[in-house]
Amino acid sequence: MACGAAAPAGGNGGATDIGVSDTTIKVGGTFFNGGFLDKYSQVSQNAASAYFNFINSQGGICGRKIAYSPCDTAGTADGTSGCLTKLAAQDKVFMMGPSLDFNLDIVQKTLDDYKLPWVGSSGLYDQEFTSPWMYPTQIPGGSVGALIASHAVNVLKVKRIGVSQLRNGAGPSCTGKVKSTAEALGGTLVQVALNSDVETSLDSQVAALKNANVEAVLFCNDPVNTVKFIQAAQRTGWHPVFFGGFVAADDVPKAAGAYGKGMYGLTMFDFYNSTSPGLTEYKKITEFYYPNTFHHFYEQAAYAGAAAIVAALKAMGPKVTRTDFLKQLKTMRAFDIGLGLKLDFGNLKNAQPSGIILKADDALAWQIESKRFSPATAKSSISSSVQPEIVGDRGRARVAPARTF
Template identity: 85%
Template structure:
């Protein structure tokens, strides 16, 4: 669905005449969800296809692409933001917030609004997991709470019974998930089998099927969305849904899809600002002038300082029907500095085991 969102946006721009009369070609390459697939696709696109840049993608191996991008001076806008390396590479511009910011946001709400004191963390060993957990710990301590225990899990787990037992035995009052959605679901299901229900709070769960798949114990769980909730009604969300649903009527809205859509919009806004004579150096330079980019979905991105930009988010809560409902207004983590408020808007009117890398080209 992430690929669909970017494709829809580029198709929309092309239908309006493109950029300076030129059309964007967006060509996915299926990695098969493997590191070798990611390496192979990126090598093909960079060396053989000579793409101008990498476009919005959901890929679970983006910690291994930095050298190839640097060697080819190839920018990547709209990456998934699931690895710390995406925020430190001068060639990568993710359109989600870093894992550490996710940890700070969910901890801030858990402690200040829910009053938790003894926090357990279910953490994915790689990706955004470690940095998320690090911020859970420091934010909790700053607010007078404590991260008591961490239960680690790998990308693929048959069950999380042992991790549930570890956190239950640590007598935590809440479990914060610095985890992928699949393992979050498995943890809650395992907790239900033991009859143990602390406060569950997910950092990467803003998709309708997460509480539904978790089952009965998904009721009342909390989750973070970086972008405005996709079921809300605002001008920006109406435009986003109008464009994506026009080209893909049955598309499944979720936060990864929103991130891909925003990445596509950032590419278009940058290319339009440059004009007809485009090169990579000017593209990156222009992209970095967008210090508070927002297409109307709420999250403001600072492309000049992605790692240290002030993050924000909205808390969701699963209702009795296991549907997400908005629980909070948009906020920043405890201790964060105020962020800039202006926005940049483009001129339009309105399954985990597979990954795709998609380049954007103009002709």
């Protein structure tokens, strides 16, 4: 029996599992608020909170309201581990929900130990797509690489590609799919320039790709380092095609400056400034609770995660258990809250990805450049990293587990 807002006549069963009572379902989350990408993280947390608040304002689900408990990890491995353990063991949440955090490649054992589902993680690590407990609401890094390479080679007719890549997180798998997709379409990945999460300058990476005579730089990178690379290129007067995989936010081309004009970007969800019914509702809900919010693709992923949790809980009926929740979630094979990206929770690892290309206009504002499309050659969303000729700080130790986008 599916749930409405009110409890059924016979009651909702009360405490049917850990983190569930007759009035509440506890949901946790982890975010890296306060770090160098704080504006992306905090807004994503707000989007999930807004959706849960909206559902609670309508009466909840079978008489229960969502109690969402985000935990600030400070972007460290210890912070992520500590938050997850606290939420699971001390707060006893029913499940983990929308999150934008680093170090989600180290949480799988804890989730298994506590039999704890996680829906709405940020999808920046391949391990999120292979764990039986994790269900990200963003396409994996490999799919991002396949999509931007498909458009660069098929549409822009680029042959010689350079990649600016973050060493960890989604960076390696994104580059892996750039390489395999470009080669399948007749292009070549000539060189990769690596960077860490915090860089004072990307001058050496720019010089390396410029000297390699690449026609386009594809960014398997976070928004901040993407901007730093373009700014460094502008200082040298070098202006190849710039194409970002993780850049669907208004501030990216604006921060890039004059060379941000004409840059390309990918959005996995429908462009947030569009006016479809689903996008209109998403903006109405998030802006009601957070009037000065800053829309971007990370925020959309968190919002979609909250909506997926609510949809599964409503469909499964009043007897809420983790086992039955996961069974219900896996039946959602083309879930879309109205943001355009269809999520196959029964097969996220191998789902066919899709996206839309954006291009920055003369005013450094994103405009829609393409219809939604799937990669030209890619089937699997997960890819291994590659070892092409790489430049960058070879001697710098990896911060383990390091930050990502």
